[in-house]
């Protein structure tokens with residue numbers, strides 16, 4: 001045990017770090033003294049990749065996380081009874097879809113809603129553009145998002161993903177998407193350090209399988225005009241992205257095409273179901289809202305209502 005003679009010594013020993021991986025109650029944190037294996041001081045505290053923390057380094061490359069610096073934003077998902085932190089302090093949420101296998105555009109809308117609710121910029125990546133036979137169909141499926149102004153970058157991870165590497169320079173980004181879309185392959189193409197890490201893990205497990213099981217933050221090469229260093233988080237494949245933490249009014253705000261019509265219904269408590277004088281239904285009829293996006297809005301809204309019925313504590 002280290003002896004501490006006075007409080008000043010403890011205070012001086014505190015250093016800053018960034019959480020780069022979270023495994024239950026064990027965190028990897030990058031600091032000026034290298035990567036430390038850390039545990040939180042309190043029982044209830046929980047951290048996410050991207051969190052900026054203050055910690056007390058100990059011996060043997062370990063440390064104790066003492067405090068969390070205020071988060072710029074927090075990406076998380078929730079259902080009726082559980083919540084899961086995904087990442088924090090993000091500039092961009094990169095939604096990775098692919099030409100093959102097929103992807104859910106409802107999941108894309110969920111991810112966009114999560115990003116918009118936290119002031120994170122959504123960016124859609126259509127990977128496996130080399131599989132030409134499916135390219136047009138995938139582009140068609142993304143058309144409603146493109147029309148709303150969301151940026152879509154087409155890449156092929158197998159062909160280097162140069163355009164995406166340039167786009168992500170200096171950003172604080174996370175890859176999210178269904179399993180098999182190519183998030184890890186893209187990460188490996190963009191961050192050489194990631195390739196080494198994947199190899200180590202698969203060597204250790206002695207398996208050729210590369211399914212990502214936890215999120216990990218990788219630092220991007222620093223470019224000249226950056227205020228803060230860029231980084232990229234690779235995260236496990238998502239099937240669900242519950243948004244039980246969003247109230248119904250907040251959800252509507254995350255659909256950018258609904259915003260101009262909110263508050264313009266005849267009835268103040270309009271549910272936008274079949275009420276006369278509903279501004280949203282009017283916009284839908286006039287073609288200002290894409291029917292697919294309206295379906296997504298309704299699907300997510302009823303899911304949130306159901307979660308809140310099961311757990312009125314939300």
Ligand SMILES: Nc1nc2c(ncn2[C@@H]2O[C@H](COP(=O)(O)OP(=O)(O)OP(=O)(O)O)[C@@H](O)[C@H]2O)c(=O)[nH]1
Nearest residue numbers: 128156157158179180181182183184185211212237
């Ligand atoms: N043809 C083609 N195949 C790709 C491309 N990118 C990835 N793949 C393949 O797609 C499969 C899935 O890629 P992964 O990188 O493991 O997908 P992931 O999204 O990280 O999956 P999880 O870790 O399960 O979330 C692998 O067999 C890759 O070789 C691409 O640009 N073109």
Ligand SMILES: [Zn+2]
Nearest residue numbers: 265270272278
């Ligand atoms: Zn209405």
